[in-house]
Amino acid sequence: MSLGEQRDFRLFWTAETVSGFGSYVTTLAIQVLVVVTLHESAAGVGLVNAARFLPYLVLGLVVGVLVDRVRRRPILVATDLGRGLLLVAIPLLAMADQLTLALLVVFMVAFGTLSLLNDSASQSFVPRLVPRPLLTRANARLDQSDAVAQTSGPALAGGLVALLSAPWAVLVDAASFLASALLVARTRVAEPPSRSVDLRSMRQVPTELREGLRWVYRHRTLTPFAIGTHIWFLFNAMAGAALPVFALRQLDLGALGFGLLLALAGVGAVVGSSYAERLGNAFGAGRVSIACIVGNAVAWALVASSPGDSVLTWAVFGAGQLLLGVSMGAENANTMGYRQSVTPDELQGRMNTTMRSINRAMVVVGAPLGGLLADSVGLRPVLYVAAAGFLLVAAGLALTPFRDARIPQETSVANPNDE
Template identity: 50%
Template sequence: MSTPRLLAAPGFRLFWASDTVSMTGSYVTTVAVPLLALNVLHATGTEFGLLRASTWLPYLLFGLLAGVLVDRCRRKPILIGADLIRFALMGMIPLLAALDRLTMPVLIVLTALIGVLSLAYDAAHQSFLPRLVPTSGLAEANARLLQTNSAAQVAGPALAGALVQVVGAAAAVLVDAASFLVSGLLLARVRVEEPLERPESRNLWQELREGLSWVYRHRMLAPLALTGNVWFFFNAVVTTVLPLYLQWVLHVDSFAFGVLMAVPGAGGVIGALVSTRTGRRFGTGPTIVAGHWLAPLGYLLIPLAGNGIVGLVLVGAAQFVFGFSIGLEGPVAMGYRQAVTPDRLQGRMNATMRSLNRGAIVLGAPLGGVLADWVGIPTALWVGIAGLTVQAVASTLSPLRTIS
């Protein structure tokens, strides 16, 4: 399905615009909040790991339940409500900072509450797209969303780095708060029919088991989910340690920090541009496996980086390859998941995979922080890279490579 035809699909343009605005704001936060924690609140490595974990803790605790609820409800109201409440919660961070009432425990709690709303939003978001786009266009639609997501990943962190330099980390968070408001207003204008398909049973645990069974007993979804769980765990180790490396070892300023956090977006844009074409030429499975290998290969450059321009270039190159791997794999993997899953299971399928993947972050991020404090940043990086290499080998040996 071509991009012009996608743009003609009812509601997709507004959905796409909403996603772009929201993602840009969220990527501002990926720079502003770490710098706020490290440079203003003076977090330790362990505290920083807990902060990262708090974002994803709701996925581990409530992720499967969210999938059931999304399959029982209309998805548009969930998306709008989550955006508006996140607007209010995110706005509390700069307010409390201005009143000198912001501490690391408070920031962790606010981040966890925002994570609860993000969980509901994400489960509904991935399950809403098949209502707007026919099955034949899902891979292309996901590629377009990932392209703009990657573009936002370029613009957001770079903007955040500049904003932090000028107005401070706490004030920069206001950009993300405003993006949630705009996103919610755009989604309110989407016109879509959402007939509810009542489940055969209203038994909560039965519905949870059905979602888990669909994912982890499916011949292809099971290895996709399991290797994804491992990927998210060890990637969380690396991505928790990387900001500590940039601040404590390379001593980069806020703008350089933002630029380096933006580089994966550039790689993601290019990866998403070639993703659909690569999947058609080489197959969905081989494209997914290639994406699993590129992340650890790119990350190998980070422990080799030293101070100065060469170190920054190597970190930037690693970030670019990492972003490219996500852009390459993401659209075809998501399109395959959505295409093989019945509509009544979309919410539970997406929530199952996302909640357990994000649950892996809850475990991996604190481990990265603890390792950085106890055995040093270089060792912590090597642990993450080794784990990512193991999952790449596992995906290569799994049935994933046979998906056409």
């Protein structure tokens, strides 16, 4: 059984690669825009980061129910087109000298709403594209493409920002979303007919929502993993709010230098995702995930300890980014494949959106918190706190049944109490 035989997955894989490439350009461009163009502090970075994920907190659980009711391909196409149009507006407003932090926050809320719909449909679409034994391999391929985008995207973004300015760099992402929409529209996956979403049927939403929550939070192995992931996102958001200010102002790396060093995480992710399936088969998804979270902690500690000296700064900061990429690349394919493999198709949307929504809710809390703490106690302390938080998550998961989690190879979905 080979992924090469899965035509529709190849199209989807290409679409995700293209849009992922553009997204890494925008991620760095928006951070530079906030810090350099709008002259905001870490608190401003945290506010913009939180705005992007606020819809996950407010609408996430309901979106999961809706995604399980309708065909997923049309959602992917429509949301890609919508995000592309939104991004086109940013350079136009900047050109008219009308772009402010408040307006950027509004745009990020709208962008986040479309991303919420796309993410829920995307993660739930993969199990319809490939058979269960290929899920880890499929997710590893997606991670590898994302890693390649992560390698070149920030470096290109740094160059584009230096050449064109941050607002205009986001046009690359707008074009990538258009290309992604066209590729996904060409897939020929036979999806179940959409169920009714009229007012009468919507009365079942609370019941269906509870079904999704029960699946995630009463499952013997998914539950500890979900809770651990929520805490991971809290600390990661805190570090993410402090990082651009730390790199651009305290270390004085510049947009291009910052982008080049972030690209090392992509190099590491290529390596990590290339070995993800092999590691998962040898040690199990649970053990691989726990080891990789320890790697996250070490990586952030290295970044936080970057000295002011120019040569050592690049070496230590770069080593931290490289290790971060390796650990995240090896972890994501295993945990994503695991949670997809143990969840029935009719619950995929609710499972994915439940976990992702609470994860993003942690970003809504953690990003402003990290920014405020960085402004008050310093940038390095916040990065060290995040590293310590990742260690706590790894230690907690090691004490739960999740440490023995493996992706089942049979075609039936396991009972949550049999894991």
